[in-house]
Amino acid sequence: MYLEHFGLKEAPFSLTPNTEYFLNVQGYQEALNTLLVGLENCDAFIKVTGEVGTGKTLLCRKLYNSLGEQYHVIYLRMPCTTEMDLFFAVAKALRVKEYSRLTKPELLNAIEGKLATLHRLGKRTVLLVDEAQTLSPRALEALRLLTNQETETDKLLQIVMFGQSELDERLKNPRLRQLRQRIVFSYSLKPMDRHALGLYIHHRLFVAGYEGDVLFTPKALDMLYKASNGIPRVVNILSHKALLVGFGQGMHRVTDQHVSRAVNDSGSSTGAVKAPNLSLRPELQLGIAVLIVCGVGLFLFEHLGV
Template sequence: MYLYHFGITELPFTLTPNTSYFYGLPTHNQALQVLNTALQSGEGFIKVTGEVGTGKTLICRKLLNELPDHFVTAYIPNPYLNPEELRRAVATELSVELSERADQQEFTQRIQKKLIDIHRGGNSVVLIIDEAQALPLESLEVMRLFTNLETESRKLLQVVLFGQPELDEKLSRSELRQLRQRITFSYSLDKMDKDQLYHYVKHRLKIAGYRGGDVFSRRVCSELYRASEGTPRMVNVLCHKALMLAYGEGKNHVLKKHMQLAIKDTDACKQRPKFQWLWYVAVPVLIGVATVAWHFVNGAGLS
């Protein structure tokens, strides 16, 4: 691979969320601030949404790593679970023993006892669910019932939902309005702008051990931004491919042609047709001309 060629110790643009590469984009920092504020204030439901590849799982892992010690966490990364499976998954995470034929009543009693024991020990429990848009409607309702467990002053269980925008669509359904009303803190992740993308790429190379000049120039990063639209995952995919192409030609930096080839090789890059901007200019002009013509014709007809 290109590690020795660029003087780095590990691959800087892998797709696995790695908190050691956390850059601290403004949108990621703000999301973490919202999460920490909400959890410290004892809110029942918190929601973070973002498009595919914008860093939800990375923030989720960052949160798990940095929560204060008094938080007991239960983490469910794959929530495509029916209500029964979800109950058992939560019970397993909290080390609650259930019988094979445990019904909802037994689960509620045992989980509540566990939560009360944790609360008496001065700790709080937070359930973190990644890819929450995959939760069936019935399981989302189970989530709401979880947060009914409370003392006179505080929820015994807080729930953080990470999901794609489809989660918002699901929560907009009338049968989930009670759950929707309980989400008191939410945040929607933004994509990177062009300048953030440039510094993001430099940061990842630096963490990987690179100490030279720019491997990705601002000109190349502009091409990268156009294709990736500022989505971190797509930036990683394209940078990795571009580095391999530069290495193959013995170059010490990525050229524009390398990035263009990487983009061409990536199915997920939906490049806008050339001169698409003309469409956005032409349509309003045509509408304006048509409107003037209509008024002229009708005005002439009236006279």
């Protein structure tokens, strides 16, 4: 790809939520600190919401990696339409034997037994629920039932929910009144401002191994911010495409013109990037063509001695 051209060791703008790229900037470290304090205080429910692409999954995984050995962490990322679906998922994570054959009371008793055992071993069990807005009202109520399990002094299970803004709407359901009352800490992730976006770009390039001069010009960053509205996922998509355009032109700095081409190729200039345009612009076609030619040449050299 463009890695060697720009002196990178890895792709800096991958959409995979790699915690090495977590940046202590504008709310994200504050959100992490809020979660850690809430868990330390043994609060039963904590909620984090944010729009699509604002970094909720990355924050969730950063929290997972930040918890010490005293925690037993369960990571749940699957839609649960019924309470039994959720109970089965938790039971599976706790290694309850033959959980699918158990009735609801038996299942709850088995889960409580596993949680009690972990508590006696000095472990605090935390359930991280990603994409919580996909949970049905019955599954959300099932989460509340799980937090009923406790000793005289401690909760046996703490729950952190990460979800889109639809989660807040779902929690307004009158049937979920008791659950809402148990949410002690809430945090809303916001898009980055222009200053934070510049730090974000620099940080990701640095982690990816870039050691050269400033790669993205100030005007390029201005256009990135305008086109992405500060949403990290959109920033990543446009930055990756802008690098590819610059590579195709043989340039070693990313300008606002490269970002403009990336925005146009993504079919958006407002920050809400649509499905990729399959008809690539000439600059992107050139970059891909260079990759193909180099790959073929390397294959011929290694295998045919050409």
